[in-house]
Amino acid sequence: MNIKDYIVQNFKNDTEETIKNAIEESVKEYNEDSLPGLGIFFMLVWENSDDNEKNTILEKIKSNLK
Numbered sequence: 001m002n003i004k005d006y007i008v009q010n011f012k013n014d015t016e017e018t019i020k021n022a023i024e025e026s027v028k029e030y031n032e033d034s035l036p037g038l039g040i041f042f043m044l045v046w047e048n049s050d051d052n053e054k055n056t057i058l059e060k061i062k063s064n065l066k
Helices: 003-011 016-029 032-047 051-063
Strands: none
Touching: 003 016, 003 032, 016 032, 032 051
């Protein structure tokens, strides 16, 4: 099983609150072990976003690269 499949299987039945907590905990703790999972979440969002949403994401990323 690859990491994408593992992350999807691990979270697919969780609530939005559980997913939010996992993201916030990973960001708060800056746990490098969880960075691949956050990358998978980002990939899923990116793959399922239209051009306007992608532009918004890019603008947010760019504005935070200081």
